[in-house]
Amino acid sequence: MKKTTDYGTAWRVLRTISITDQIYIKAQRIRTIQEKKVQKIGDDITAEFIGIINYSVIGLMQLDLEEDAPEDLPVEEVSELYNHKILIARDLMQAKNHDYGEAWRGMSQESFVDLILMKLYRMRQILTNEGKTLISEGLDANYLDIINYAVFALILLSEKGDS
Template identity: 65%
Template sequence: MKKTRDYGTAWRILRIESITDQIFIKAQRIRTLEEKKISKVDEDITGEYIGIVNYCLIAMMQLDSGPDTPTELSVEHVSKLFDEKANETRDLMFAKNHDYGEAWRDMRVSSMTDLILMKLLRVKQIEDNKGLTLASEGVKANYQDMLNYAVFALIKLGVK
């Protein structure tokens, strides 16, 4: 919300494919840093996971925005949409967490990065297929899963 106050809703100009690519850039940087163990830019993995969370929420807000939705939205309106998408995704996470027996707690952070990248490749394929799928979940479900994996990674990294 601080960036919305600083920049407004400039992200509204992005097509959904561009948001997917932004998430891909962040996830790929995390993987590169995990493998190389050295960062030449003074930005840590934590910030990239936070970026993934925020871009996933932005993507879900964009998915629900119609062609008549203005580019500039009030901070209050964005805050409401942001909370709606975050709460909906949190509820899904609790349901899946129950069904999967909190398996994420025994996972490596690097596996979460890989799962985010896999979900991104799936989303890119769905986008390239103009949203048509035969048996898979749509892009929103994949954004929700990526968001939740990013949150799990942040928890495992000790971010509060």
């Protein structure tokens, strides 16, 4: 909400492919840091996972907004939309966590990044197919999974003391 206050809703000009690419850039940077075990700019991995969450929520909001919706949205409206999407992601995470028994706790941070990248490749294919899928989930489900993978990674980072 602070960035919305600073910049307004400049993100409204982003098309789905651009949002997907922004998430890709962040996930790829995390992967590069993981592989090289060194980074040259200050933004840490935690900040990148937070960015992945925020861009995913932006993607979800964009999917719901009508094409003719105004580009400039009031901060209060953005806050409502954002919080609504986060609640949906949280509810999904809790349901999956129940069914999978916190299996994510045994996963590596590298796996979360790989899963995020895989979801992004799937999303690109869905966009290439003009949003049509035969049996697969849509863009919204992929954004929600990406949010959950990033949250799991952040939890593990904080528990390790790497945040």
